[in-house]
Amino acid sequence: MAPRFFRSTLLAAALVSLTPACGVKEVRPSLDLLTASCAGTQPLAGVTHLRFRVTGPGLDGPRERVSTVQWAPEDVPALPPGSARVLEVRAYAGAPDQGGRLVSLGRTAPFDVAEGQAPRVRVFLRRLGEFVPVNLAADPRTCALPAEARAAHTATTLPDGRVWLAGGYRPQPDGTRPVSRTSEVFNPADGTFSAGPEVGARAFHTASLLPDGRVFVAGGAESFAPVSLQPTARLVDVATGGVSELTPKVARYQHAAAVDAEGHVALVSGRAADGGTVSELEGFDATTGLFVSSGTPLHRTDVALAVRPDGMDIQVVGGVDPLKKAETDVPAFRFQNGSLGALPAGTALRIGRQGAAVAMLGRADESPALLVMGGFDGAEPEQGARPVGASEFLDGVSSVRDGPALMPRGNLCAVTLTDGRVVALGGRGTGFGTTYAVPWAELITPHAGAQPTVLGLPLMPQPRVWHTCSALPDGSVLVVGGVDDSTGEIRANTEALVVMPPPRD
Template sequence: MDLPLRMRPNGPSYLAALAGVVLGALATGCQPRVVNYQVRVVTSACVAPSPLENVTHMRFRVTGDGLEEPIVMVVPETDAVVEIPEIPAGTNRTIEVRAYDGDPSAGGKVVSMGSSLPFTVPDVVPEDQTPTEITIFLRRVGVFTPPSTADAPTTCSMMLEPRAGHTATLLADGRVFIAGGYHLSNGNIDGSLDTTEIFNPGTGTFEKAAGLLVPPQNTSSLARAFMGAVLLKNGQVLLAGGETFNPPAGLFPVRSILIYDPTTNTFGKFDMKLPRRRPGVAVDSGGRVLIVGGTDGQGKPVEYAEWYDPEKGPHLARTEDPADLAAENPRLLPVKTPRAGMAVAPVQGGRFIAVAGGTDGVKLADEVLFFNFDGTTFQASPSTVRLREVRYAPGIAPFKDSNNLLVAGGYNSSTEPMTSLNSSEIIATDAFNVSDGQVLSQARGDVCVAPLPDGRVVIIGGRLDGGPGGLSSAAGEMMIPNPSGGASTVALPLLDFPRYHHTCTTLKDGSVLVLGGVEQRATGAPRVLQDVYIYTPPPLD
């Protein structure tokens, strides 16, 4: 159904209505001028059951910057018009829709929900009278649902090509930038990808973006997989290192950094001090980027971390500037901290960057490193925090709040045989202690973890054992922080296809986007997946 948004200015506020016909007026002075907000709530899906199955009531909730209280309306599902009083002008306005199996005030439960991308309600009448389109996709909660487009809601969307070992970075506007990866031939890796694409949750579409090519001529490929990816404070995406496959020569670590500007769909390029396969990358509270570990061309852990300050360049638009090229940026850290197969995440609001698990080249490391910027460089702060179980290739995510980290799964060795782990641990970085987390439903490494805005963490897929024979997992869990400490867990539905080397990205509305990966079963050749799922967590309120 189409639910256009009708707005009229009322001093600093707007009167709004959601209706089943295209309506909408914005009046100024004595001469009315019409502005349409075309709001479309998509209530069909490409898989059963329907988002509206067993639904009796709908709740519409408007939030945004400067709103002291959300604007909430609950109506029977059969209502054609929903009146929402006084939506003030402002930024980051979001419309959330929830579908219930009964009156929510009488115990009705959420069946489906969806949310718009943030939009702005102007405080002046715009000259452009083109209707602003806002699309909201209703999806069943607690299940994995393939996305679809508003124009073809019964056809499942897919990536433009199969990918594994890629990155998927949430952009400031709510879209997701997907880069690189690798593909298989007869079950073996035979090349890395130099393509990128963007997923738009507001439309359900995938669009081709600029390729990973040497700028500015864009004639030579910079294909790579397993690079580090972070969103910079200026809205650009930094891609660091990775590995490139050039058969028959083999696999090589990548030295270059690429910076992608989504506003211009262009890349800039410069080099790190050291080439790195599978580095750990994170941004601190000051916007500085720390690049840790990874392996070199001989498969040994890279000994020195390095850091990059985006404010000092090299910059996207100045890659050929001699001063830019000569800048001592990135910089190596002065102390050796070799790590490979580790997990990296910012903590305490980015005051520290934590490095947990992995190997130092001699043994698996139990020490958790905490890097912070001292005004001149990053330093690894002295720490007594030790993992209770050493682990290679675990997952990591903030848990409960920015002071706590969940470290989950992994392997008991960095070399074959690699047995997967089913344990998890909670690191309290403010108290510098470690406690046991919940046991995973299935032991596995290379898990995909996604932190939710409410402090929960979703763990999806992974590999049952390391090495060439390790099978993909379809299992998933949601780790839930307990108010008194510790955690509880809820099993997720099994994925339609098991996978590892996939990505899990938390979207603006708190749902989780799952992309690609490798399906490897006990029989048949492994294959790289092209499919897409969105997991919508049941709300806590």
């Protein structure tokens, strides 16, 4: 399998061996290894060796084989039957057991192995830490583009690993912002974008994945000149294309939403068409299809929501009050007895902030904690509000502690990887009395009993804000859309980028 080919396929897939100790038949997966990219550094540039590594429940440890870059079918480990197997391919410049440098990485999505049946799997090999456009499995040297340029859209990772992109506006050089009513689906298995159901014109809306796999889409602006609000919500079954329309009690945009473990959706904060604050909290019960109100108003905008690890308590992080003060109080709510009720306990951030991001840091087996990142310490960055670099952990609903220092910016995008790490991307910085999109990317790794470490990843090719970031099943991150105004000229980010962080181990 010479490295000059961008695709290497194990056609001799069903090599079966018998494990003498227990009589279990092991099978060798059929691997479709894609070793080209449509831009950037080619994944096999400088590579001399490959390590094939399989992990999963029930294995006594990782199964590994090392080969030269000209690998053969038998270099892929044979596997016993089991579920959630992951095949990882690591590419090195130099022999890995002699100090070779890891330069590229690819993984499968988790797959099942049935006895005597060799599964077919695919791996996109990607250069570590490098942001490149997504490429097609059918032609890896061809980049795949979304159908539309989008900003202030939503990206929802579906149970099958696909990413559903909905709504948003199309940034124009003259500053106008026509709003989209379309959606599209990115399939990481083959690198394609395909049309999805229409959701009604909306930007700065929310899209919440429900436990049954449907997506609840709420609010948003349907136009900006002048501002008018989308009065409807939609329940969308992306798999079937089914859409049902609902009517919330309150229209809002630039709000926040969160889903508890039972499928209740909380809609919090936001702006009215005149720019005023929407103070009414509203909940949606997916099991009954009914909207419920809360008796506790919340007078703040630009908040973030966080769901506690218990899956039930919802915390409101940051925001600014009507007097333009950045809030420190972190109220908590829970759906109970058919309503969204405030919890008596609460805590306070050490730094008031609006436009922050919150993500869970740590795997389920290592005491994960909610990490609050970024934001501005006041209402108006153009009038002196500063971006925040300090992060904070929310410990329960009644205490906080310091987190690691990050690059100071607001309106960043943060996503939790399957291995418990967090990637923080883009956002808005300040300088010379103005705000601008930034290209910064950071990888945050938790450590038991110690502060997390922060690794600066290479800069994104273009600064961006109002973009989305989504964790893909292979451990990479998809970045879509947004606006680049860093040069004073408004530019749409038309490419969908993917980045593979370095492995945790």
